[in-house]
Amino acid sequence: MTTYAVGDIQGCYDPLRHLLDELKFDPDHDVLWVAGDMVNRGPKSLATLRYLKSLGNSCIAVLGNHDLHLLAVACGIRKQKGKDTLTEVLEAPDADELLQWLRFRPMLHHDDQRKITMVHAGIPPVWTIDQAIQQARELEQALRSEDHIKWLKKIFKNTKPQPWDDELKLKQRLRLTAAYFTRMRFCNAYGMLDLESKGSIPKNGYAPWFRFSKSPCYQEQIIFGHWAALDGVSGHDNIHAIDTGCVWGKSLTAINVDGFKRTEVYN
Template structure:
């Protein structure tokens, strides 16, 4: 039995199946972790989501920013953008079933036995892993509630960036939690986000979220996607970047979560 974590699939169904074939993945024995952004921008989000759902308990997939965007588009909160490739999924006869499945995916997965945490974007340096788990659960509860559309609307409501504080109102906490877990690349030591910089050069005073030594997560094994510009290299042995830009014509990468051996296929 092996467990593999795969980076941002983004609707690249064919590379996903070729990667799993290369790994000799067998859902009866093996497990697949998906680091978010299952859909969008690639050619076949519908087949990707249907396949991941079909794996049932053999698949643990966390939500990424594109997955949240799909949830918001499905209930009319956001309009599809010109580069989105979600129309066929939203028009599919099983769209409601797929959206319902997506709503119940976790925001973060923590394997206590292995001491590994998987998240789409990252964990801010002001949080412990335990706090990240707690805040992720609050967001999960909101997305699974009867009022999930209300909470999605609050999550996507634009507001000025602010640092984390335990005194924030719940709606601001949920919005900031979603930003940390699904959008973060650069931040400062106080948890203020720089969401404008996407390459390798942040604004002055900001740095990659995983480079702050005071952060407890600095000593944890963390698997994350979201940041294709890193090309799978974080520079830290315990911080495993696995978005290698498949949707941009590069590769789809899987990591064995026990040996940390990497396997990739090219798009």
């Protein structure tokens, strides 16, 4: 059995199947980890969701910001944006089934045997791996509950980011946890986010989340997507950036999680 982790698919179904063919991926024996952003901006979000769902236990996919956006649009909390390509999913005859499957995906996947953690965007330097797992489970419980629409509204409430504090109220914890796991690129040592910058490093103590000496990235291997501008390069041997911008006409990347050999195909 081989386990592969693939970066942001974003509805690029054809490159995904091409990549899996290159890997000779066999769902009867192999496992596919997906680092979030399964849908949106690409041309075939519906086919992508249907395929990943069909893999059953052979697919472990974490939620990304575009996946949460789809759930919020489906609930009437948000509107589609100009470049969104989600209508096909929303109007599909199996939309409810697919959205239910998506809502029950984890925010974080941790392989204790391999000491590998996969998230969409990152883990803030104020958390240990154990804390990240705990906060992921809290957010997952909210999204899977009967009150999931209420919690999605809280998550997407437009408020100024704040630093992490263990005494935050539940709605504040969930909102910040979702931002860390699905939107984070730059933060400071206290967990304060800069959600505007995507390329150049902001000033005043901000840096990529994995550049702090107390960051969890110094404890074990972390796989993440979300940040196509990195071109798959984090500068750290144990931090594996695998969003290589397929939806922007670049490549879709997969890594073998045992040895971290990379394979990529171009869109």
